[in-house]
Amino acid sequence: MKHGVCIVECFDKSDPGSEGRVLKEIFNLMQIESVLVRVKSIENLFEQIAESEMKYVHVSTHGAETDSRTFGGWWTHKGTGTRKWVQQQDIDLSCTAIVSTACRSGTTSFGKYLVDTMGCKYYIGPTGCPNFYNAALFSHLYYHKLFKTRRTVQAAFYSYEASYKNPHGFKMFRKTAA
Template identity: 25%
Template structure:
């Protein structure tokens, strides 16, 4: 039986590894709350494939992937960036799909909520859901959002995640960082993929002092 614990996988640029480990912050915070988690920082495609397979063979129920999003010239999300190479949405879905049945994916990657990856993964597996940010999101905001999200989810129920509670928790935490997220699930007997957009409309930055209102 799978356990309600999180496996956090992170990939950064070489020069970011010492200062931008968002995933490590999330893992440490969960450990402070008495909620065990696994954390690993990877660099290569082979390492991603290896950790995906290891996760599939483990009892972890939740997979958290933190990495840069990649977009095309039109600003559309087309994949994610590992330290050493770009991985397309198609390729990422093929890598993760065999290991995600009965599990949830939390994707901390800019624009990932707008791309086709969540739909591809849910169509190719029995993954319960995918949660991802809609827009570009800073390391600091991502760390605040995800640590708050996991803390509140596990505080509400240490044994499982329920879609309705998950959506309400995302709404609360999204307000903290003024960002929007998309929550993808399959519904009905046909397993149609649908999503809900959660979080506030973007609030304009306040005018600096001395400027006209």
């Protein structure tokens, strides 16, 4: 796998900007290999994650909320990646880490499912609802730590968590030993 980031983005026309474009520019400035892929369907979103040649995947989309205001899945124009939908797919996520900035996507059930069942080594997502600028700031700080100072997913995340207020409750999930 290539040492870089695949940014998978699905944004709504009402969004204040493209988090993917911001990240792509940050990676260019840091001289980190990256690719920005825009998707419209949940099938394509998971397809792009599964087929990525990059060690790291960044999912930039919205989190669909249930009636009880909990995470219902990753949103796209053509469907939502609910846990039930994801469980019915035959997808192997062999990337090292997935970072999501979708609202409430850092729920324990979703995070553990991605790492323990679908094969991703690490998953990071917020338990709250970050604004566009909060998501971009978290991502910039985390990826700077990952690629420039700390060099491992765990060290980069724990450094972020220890150094900043983490107002949106970003959480990291790690694959448990089989």
